[in-house]
Amino acid sequence: MSFLSAEHVEVPGLESLQVLASTTPSTAFVALNLREPPYDDVRVRRALRAGMDIIGLVEQFHPGARVARTLTPPELLAGSEMAPLPAPDVALAEQLLRDAGLRRLKLTLHHPVGRDTSTEDAVLFRPLMQAGLLQLEHVELAPEEYLTRLRDGKMSAFRTLWLADFPDPDTFLYFLLNSSAQTVYPVGYRNPELDRITSEARVSIDPELRQQLYVRAEHLFRDDCPLIPLYHERVHAAASAAVQGLRLHQTPPQVRFETLWVDPNTTE
Structure with a gap:
């Protein structure tokens, strides 16, 4: 999982990732x-x-x-x-x-x-x-x-x-x-x-x-x-398809890592 700046949201190579955006x-x-x-x-x-x-x-x-x-x-x-x-x-x-x-x-x-x-x-x-x-x-x-x-x-x-x-x-x-x-x-x-x-x-x-x-x-x-x-501002984050439970919250921390888990059966 990684945070993205707004100008990087549309760059090539993110097609296989889940990209989320949220207001703050x-x-x-x-x-x-x-x-x-x-x-x-x-x-x-x-x-x-x-x-x-x-x-x-x-x-x-x-x-x-x-x-x-x-x-x-x-x-x-x-x-x-x-x-x-x-x-x-x-x-x-x-x-x-x-x-x-x-x-x-x-x-x-x-x-x-x-x-x-x-x-x-x-x-x-x-x-x-x-x-x-x-x-x-x-x-x-x-x-x-x-x-x-x-x-x-x-x-x-x-x-x-x-x-x-x-x-x-x-x-x-x-x-x-x-x-x-x-x-x-x-x-x-x-x-x-x-x-x-x-x-x-x-x-x-x-x-x-x-x-x-x-x-x-x-x-x-x-x-x-x-x-x-x-x-x-808006906050953006990208993660592999295997990361489950990803949600962007309005207030810090925007990503609550304790709620994430990885599905080993997900194909990248």
């Missing part, structure tokens, strides 16, 4: 440190979001993933109104930057060794760079330094993927956004109304009320734009 309660996003200018200005954050080619990023580098319209994966907020697909709007981005007193934005993305996203980011930020609105740089850090700066809230901007350990909106909207819960990614975001409703939702036993509160939180999140959602 995950969201990849760009995070901005709201304690540092110019990211403390919501117009700058919205400008970045407006000018990014998220669809191009997903189509080229993450086939099978779902373009994110919300921070919470859509299956966890069933029936909620979805935001439109995020198409690049360079004119809007330019206007927002000008309103914030900027003609060009310098964005420095930090990443640990082995997690360089510069090739992807050349596509993601291409509309802004081609318009002369963005200067993009990448800084590689040793894993220990990266984690320390991340934990201490001393990273100006970075990309990451959040994989929830439990499929519930609380694991996204409370743990990533509530100002008292930002321990993994302390980006300095604080909205008293969002704090109130996410705190209320996580202790409510009324499913309809929880749904309403989390939908409201998503709207506040979209207005404030502390993070820029990119996509919801």
